[in-house]
Amino acid sequence: MAQQYQVLARKWRPQQFDDVVGQEHVTTTLKNAIGQNRLAHAYLFVGPRGIGKTSTARIFAKALNCVKGPTATPCDKCDNCLEITEGRSLDVLEIDGASNNGVEQVRELRDTVRYAPARGKFKIYIIDEVHMLTTQAFNALLKTLEEPPAHVKFIFATTEPQKVLPTILSRCQRFDLRRIPANLIVKHLKEIAKKEKVAIDDDALAAIARGAEGGLRDAESTLDQLIAFCGNKIAEADVLSVFGLVAHDRIAALTDAVLDGQTTKALQVLKDLDDAGKDLQRLATDLLDHFRNLLVVTLGAEGVASLQLPESEMELLAAQAKRTDSDAVLRIIDALAAAEGRLRYALSKRVLFEIALVKAVKARDMVGIDGLLKKLNELKSGLQSSPRMGDVSIAKVASVAPPTRIREATPANSPATIEEAWAYALEHLGKVTPLAKSYLVGTRVFGLKGNVLVVRFDPEFADRKEFADHPRNIEILQASLKEKLRMDVALKFEVGEVSTAPAPKAAAASPAKLGAPAKATPPAKMNVDDFKNDPLIKKALEIFKGTIVEVRK
Numbered sequence: 001m002a003q004q005y006q007v008l009a010r011k012w013r014p015q016q017f018d019d020v021v022g023q024e025h026v027t028t029t030l031k032n033a034i035g036q037n038r039l040a041h042a043y044l045f046v047g048p049r050g051i052g053k054t055s056t057a058r059i060f061a062k063a064l065n066c067v068k069g070p071t072a073t074p075c076d077k078c079d080n081c082l083e084i085t086e087g088r089s090l091d092v093l094e095i096d097g098a099s100n101n102g103v104e105q106v107r108e109l110r111d112t113v114r115y116a117p118a119r120g121k122f123k124i125y126i127i128d129e130v131h132m133l134t135t136q137a138f139n140a141l142l143k144t145l146e147e148p149p150a151h152v153k154f155i156f157a158t159t160e161p162q163k164v165l166p167t168i169l170s171r172c173q174r175f176d177l178r179r180i181p182a183n184l185i186v187k188h189l190k191e192i193a194k195k196e197k198v199a200i201d202d203d204a205l206a207a208i209a210r211g212a213e214g215g216l217r218d219a220e221s222t223l224d225q226l227i228a229f230c231g232n233k234i235a236e237a238d239v240l241s242v243f244g245l246v247a248h249d250r251i252a253a254l255t256d257a258v259l260d261g262q263t264t265k266a267l268q269v270l271k272d273l274d275d276a277g278k279d280l281q282r283l284a285t286d287l288l289d290h291f292r293n294l295l296v297v298t299l300g301a302e303g304v305a306s307l308q309l310p311e312s313e314m315e316l317l318a319a320q321a322k323r324t325d326s327d328a329v330l331r332i333i334d335a336l337a338a339a340e341g342r343l344r345y346a347l348s349k350r351v352l353f354e355i356a357l358v359k360a361v362k363a364r365d366m367v368g369i370d371g372l373l374k375k376l377n378e379l380k381s382g383l384q385s386s387p388r389m390g391d392v393s394i395a396k397v398a399s400v401a402p403p404t405r406i407r408e409a410t411p412a413n414s415p416a417t418i419e420e421a422w423a424y425a426l427e428h429l430g431k432v433t434p435l436a437k438s439y440l441v442g443t444r445v446f447g448l449k450g451n452v453l454v455v456r457f458d459p460e461f462a463d464r465k466e467f468a469d470h471p472r473n474i475e476i477l478q479a480s481l482k483e484k485l486r487m488d489v490a491l492k493f494e495v496g497e498v499s500t501a502p503a504p505k506a507a508a509a510s511p512a513k514l515g516a517p518a519k520a521t522p523p524a525k526m527n528v529d530d531f532k533n534d535p536l537i538k539k540a541l542e543i544f545k546g547t548i549v550e551v552r553k
C-alpha cells in the first residue's frame with residue numbers, strides 16, 4: 001500500500017516533550033509536575049498560533065495516559081500512546097472552540113464527563129481556541145470545571161487569553177508559549193529537510209524563518225509548499241519569489257546604504273525592489289526588524305544572545321554595528337517607524353518609502369545635542385588651554401536670552417585708544433557669537449598701520465586664527481572698531497610673537513581686558529544661522545559630516 005502523503009507539520013509533529021521546539025520553559029515544568037505527581041485539573045496554554053500549543057497538549061495527554069504513566073516520557077508504543085498520536089483515543093476528546101459544533105461537543109462533554117475513562121487513567125479534554133466557545137458552551141463547561149471528577153483533566157489552548165472568562169482562567173494553571181526564535185526554526189527545518197532528503201541552503205531556511213515570524217507550523221508548511229513547487233532542491237530565490245519576500249542581502253544593502261549615507265544607492269535598491277513587485281509594506285517591516293536587531297548589537301553584549309538569529313545574520317549585524325552607534329540607529333529607527341505606520345494607507349508607497357529612506361539617512365547624520373556638546377568640548381580643549389574656555393559652553397550658546405543691542409553711546413569726548421576699541425569689539429563679538437570670541441582670547445593688538453589694525457595670535461594659539469579669521473567675525477569686529485575709533489578700520493590677523501608676557505593669563509589681567517569674559521550684560525542669543533555660521537560649529541559639522549536640524553533652547 002502506497003504511503004499516503006502527510007504534510008510535514010503532521011509528519012514531524014513532536015511526540016515527546018523534548019521534541020517540542022523552543023518551549024522548554026513549559027515542557028520542563030510539565031515534566032517536573034508529572035514527575036512529582038503534582039497535577040492540576042485544568043491547564044491553559046497561551047500563545048500565538050502554530051507554536052506548539054496543541055502538540056504539547058497531546059504529548060501531555062499521552063504522558064498522563066501511557067500505560068507507564070503518568071510519565072514524563074510516554075512510551076509511544078502502547079495502545080494508549082498510539083491511539084492518542086493517531087487521534088482516535090476514546091479517552092482524549094479534542095474540541096475546537098472555533099468550530100460550530102463547539103456547543104454540541106461541550107454538551108457531549110457534560111454528558112459523558114462523569115463516566116470513567118475507557119482505557120487510560122484519565123479522561124482528557126483538549127479544547128482549542130477556548131475563548132471562541134459560545135456563552136452557552138462556556139457555562140456548560142464551567143459547571144464541570146467547578147467540580148471536576150478526579151479522573152478528568154482539561155487542557156485549554158488560546159491565542160487570546162484576554163477573551164477567556166475569568167471564572168475559567170482562575171481555575172487553570174496557565175502556561176505562556178513563546179514565538180520560536182529564528183535560529184531554532186532554521187535548525188528544526190534543517191533536520192526535517194535532511195530527513196526528507198531535500199537540499200536547501202541556509203539563506204533559504206533563514207528566509208523561511210523570517211517569513212514565519214516565530215510560528216513553527218507556518219515555517220513547516222512553507223517548506224512543504226516549496227518542496228511541492230521546487231522539488232528537492234531549494235534556494236533562497238525560490239523562497240523569496242514564492243512568498244514575495246525580499247532577499248536578506250537586499251535588506252543588508254539598504255541598511256548599508258543608509259549607514260553610509262548613500263541616499264542615491266538606497267533609492268536605487270528600493271526602486272529595483274519595487275520594480276520587481278516586492279511588497280513594500282513587508283519590506284519596511286523587515287528593514288525595521290533589521291535595524292532593531294542592529295540596535296541590540298550596538299548596545300552591546302547583553303542583549304545580543306537574546307536575538308537568537310542565524311549565524312550569517314549575526315555576522316552581518318556585527319559588521320554593520322562597527323560602522324555606527326546606538327544613537328544613530330535609534331534615530332534611523334524613528335524615521336523608518338514613522339513611515340511604516342503610514343505606509344499601509346499611502347497612495348504611493350514607493351514615494352513614502354523614498355522619503356523615509358532620505359529621512360533615515362539624514363537622521364543618521366544628526367548629532368544629538370549631548371553628542372555635540374561632548375565633541376565640541378573635546379574640540380575646544382584641544383584648541384585652547386585657557387581655563388576661561390570652559391565657561392563658554394554650547395549649552396549657554398543654545399539657551400541664552402534674546403539679542404540685545406549693546407550700548408549705543410560711545411563716550412562723546414574723545415575717540416577710544418585702539419586697545420579700548422579692540423576690547424569693546426571683542427566684547428560685542430562675544431555677545432553675538434561667544435564661540436568666535438573665545439578664539440580671540442590671548443590675542444594682542446600689534447599696531448595700527450594706516451587704517452589696518454593688526455591683531456596678533458601667539459604662535460602657541462596659531463590654530464585659533466583659522467577659526468577666528470572668518471569674514472563674518474571680521475565684519476562684526478570692524479563695525480565695533482569703527483564705532484569706537486570713529487574711523488574706518490580694516491582688521492588683519494597675524495600669527496607672531498606678542499611682545500608682552502605670555503598670552504592668555506596676562507591677557508585676562510591686562511588693562512585692555514583682552515580676553516576677559518563678557519561682563520554681566522545680558523548674554524546674546526544665538527539663532528540657528530549664527531549657530532550654523534560659527535566657525536567652531538562649522539568645523540564640528542565638517543568633522544562629523546553633520547547637518548544642523550534644529551538648535552534647541
Ligand SMILES: [Zn+2]
Pocket residue numbers: 065066067068074075076077078079080081082
Ligand atoms: Zn505508552
